[in-house]
Amino acid sequence: MIELHILLEPHAGKEIELESLYWNEYVPGIKIQKGFQRSTLLKNRDAMREYQIIITFDSEELRLRWVDSREHTEVWPKVTALCQRVSWSGFDSVEKPGNL
Secondary structure, three states: OOEEEEEEEOOOOOOHHHHHHHHHHHHHHHHHOOOEEEEEEEEOOOOOOOEEEEEEEOOHHHHHHHHHHHHHHHHHHHHOOEEEEEEEEEEEOOOOOOOO
């Protein structure tokens, strides 16, 4: 499995709009994708405008299919338009070895 951690800093006053967009458009679009496992929206409790979207897919190949999908193509520009900063890091799940 893979995880992508997307760091978002919305423009001042756009926090509620970002949260609404996540729940009303981003989640419905991503949850129908093949290999999708989960998505979580986190807000840093110590920073007014710092969010993370964490998504999990069965594989990087399936995550990239989401990136190429109509749903992603429609919603992602809306997300980035609300933010002054967007960055991400990808992670592979480390599986427990068979001998442990």
